[in-house]
Amino acid sequence: MELYEAMSTLRAVRRLKPDPIPDDVQGRILNAATWAPTGGNVQPWRMVAVTDADKKQTLEDLYRPYWEAYIPGYESKMKNMPEEVQASTNRALDAGTYLANHMHEVPLIAVFCFNPGIMTITDIDQPRTSVVGGGSVYPAVQNFLLSCRNEGLGCVLTTLLCYEEPAVKELLGIPEDWYTCAHVPVGYPVLGGHGSISRRGIDEMVSFNSWR
Ligand SMILES: Cc1cc2nc3c(=O)[nH]c(=O)nc-3n(C[C@H](O)[C@H](O)[C@H](O)COP(=O)(O)O)c2cc1C
Structure with a gap:
């Protein structure tokens, strides 16, 4: 699929079918991860691809309480949002609840791991939260x-675990x-899957030559 189309439609897909992912498709999405840039060319990340039913159930059981605890805070933020934003946020929250109750069914949960001991973390001494290490994962x-998107698979980056x-x-x-640092459930979408996203534009996000 065209790269910009893939990027601009890579929204969170949280309703996923239990249908298996064919081996060749799975091979391509795993391989795509290995092509990422990495500080010092160390590739200080690994993935545990979880397909075992009992382990997926345990991950769901660990995830669900954090999702349930997360919803009320979001709902209180929504009160000041325009109605159409509230409606789309409610749909996303419903989809999140679906995921929290069906994570055990998805064919694959990709658990991304990292080893800070072998990372080049150039902001480690700054008096703030360090983020550079994450840049290698x-x-x-x-x-x-993006590879999942290209293959017609739904997926969502999660971190509550x-x-x-x-x-x-x-x-x-x-x-x-x-x-x-990331747990990505993957599966074929129940509904329409990925689609248009809403993000701040370059006018707000980018300034040239100095900070605004
Ligand atoms: C660092 C990070 C952590 C996230 N953690 C979760 C999560 O734990 N559960 C979840 O359902 N979505 C999670 N998301 C997905 C975001 O909620 C999603 O990208 C955002 O709501 C935008 O939605 P959209 O891509 O559908 O437009 C996370 C995204 C990022 C980048």
């Missing part, structure tokens, strides 16, 4: 998402010096 996640990182690490046998 999230491009792989984005490649993976990071609240339960020790339990996820134990479940998946992730070594002590590796951590988790």
Whole structure:
């Protein structure tokens, strides 16, 4: 599919069918992740591709309470939003609740892991939250998402399971010096799947030569 079309329609798809992903398709989406740029060419990330029914159920059980706790905060923010935004936000929240109750059914949950010990983290000494390390992992996640889009698969980047990182690490046998940063459920969409997105435009996001 055309690259800009894929990028501009890569919205979150949270209603996913249990139908299996053919091996050749799965191979391509996994491979796409490995093409991402990486600090120092170290590729300090790994993915645990979870297909086991019991493990997917455990991930769902760990995820659901955090999704349920997240909704009320969002609903209170919605009160000041225009009606059409409220309607689309409500649809997204419903889809999120669907995912929280059906995560065990999706054919694949991609758990992205990273090892900070082998990363080049150039902002580590700054007196703020360090983000550069994530730059060696999230491009792989984005490649993976775009590849799913290209294959007609639905997917959504999630992070709520990071609240339960020790339990996820134990479940998946992730070594002590590796951590988790994204969990991407993947499957064929129940409804229309990916489609138009709403984002701030370049007028707001970009300035030339100095900060505004
Ligand atoms: C860092 C990050 C964390 C996210 N965590 C979650 C999550 O835990 N659960 C979820 O349903 N969506 C999660 N999302 C997806 C966002 O909610 C989604 O991209 C956003 O609402 C925009 O929706 P749209 O892509 O459908 O326009 C996350 C996205 C990012 C970038």
